[in-house]
């Protein structure tokens with residue numbers, strides 16, 4: 689079997705076109721563009737690349753995409769002051785604090801300062817609570833983008849065994865709840881899991897979100913499994929690769945997301961979609 693690639697780039701383009709239409713309709717109705725503000729602290733090279741992509745994608749889709757670039761030595765108080773200002777600003781609909789923050793900063797306090805209605809990363813306790821309750825709210829972009837890809841290929845999750853590797857709030861835990869909502873039988877594996885190969889071998893769907901190149905061997909996969917590779921790892925030659933041994937996995941899986949060109953572009957598209965959702969909800973509540 690040779691797996692079909694799930695083309696995240698093409699799907700993301702379609703999602704961005706939908707968002708652009710909604711952004712235009714929003715502007716006609718409310719006389720302003722939806723506003724997405726991204727806060728970047730420090731000089732982490734990967735974060736700088738992600739933020740630039742978000743900035744570009746936002747303006748292309750007809751949103752105002754402001755980026756606040758702060759030096760690495762920014763204090764908690766300075767960062768909190770900025771987030772609180774954005775929280776009060778009526779032209780700002782979405783606030784995204786690019787993670788990870790430099791070590792001396794208190795991520796929890798900063799995230800807690802984002803009002804839930806502007807939390808386009810779906811990381812505040814309020815939005816995580818709504819997600820676990822299966823209620824509507826702003827949801828993390830990478831998991832939402834991954835779910836959209838599964839929908840695109842018509843993968844019926846009900847009753848299927850889904851294995852999520854990685855338990856971060858941003859990716860692993862959030863997608864686990866989304867899969868559960870679709871009635872999959874969900875297993876969450878993490879760094880203490882014994883026999884990861886055995887877990888992978890039982891799964892109809894594997895979502896890998898760890899950050900270790902080649903962690904999931906192709907030969908571990910159940911034949912015909914669907915693979916969503918969230919991992920982004922930079923190799924010494926500068927190229928990007930996922931958490932799944934792609935060459936091996938292609939031989940066994942039915943569908944697989946490439947890295948790059950899979951989940952990454954979908955994440956940005958869903959961020960824009962969340963920003964427009966936030967803007968619409970904020971205007972509806974005014």
Ligand code: NAD
Nearest residue numbers: 830854855856859878879897898899918919920951952955
């Ligand atoms: P994280 O570091 O917060 O979490 C990693 C998780 O992997 C942890 O829960 C840990 O328990 C688990 N883990 C570590 N070693 C393991 C092992 N040997 N076996 C099983 N589990 C193990 O990372 P994150 O923020 O969730 O991101 C994960 C990966 O996804 C990274 O490569 C990141 O760059 C990538 N990512 C991609 C996108 C995207 O848009 N495509 C978005 C977010 C994150």
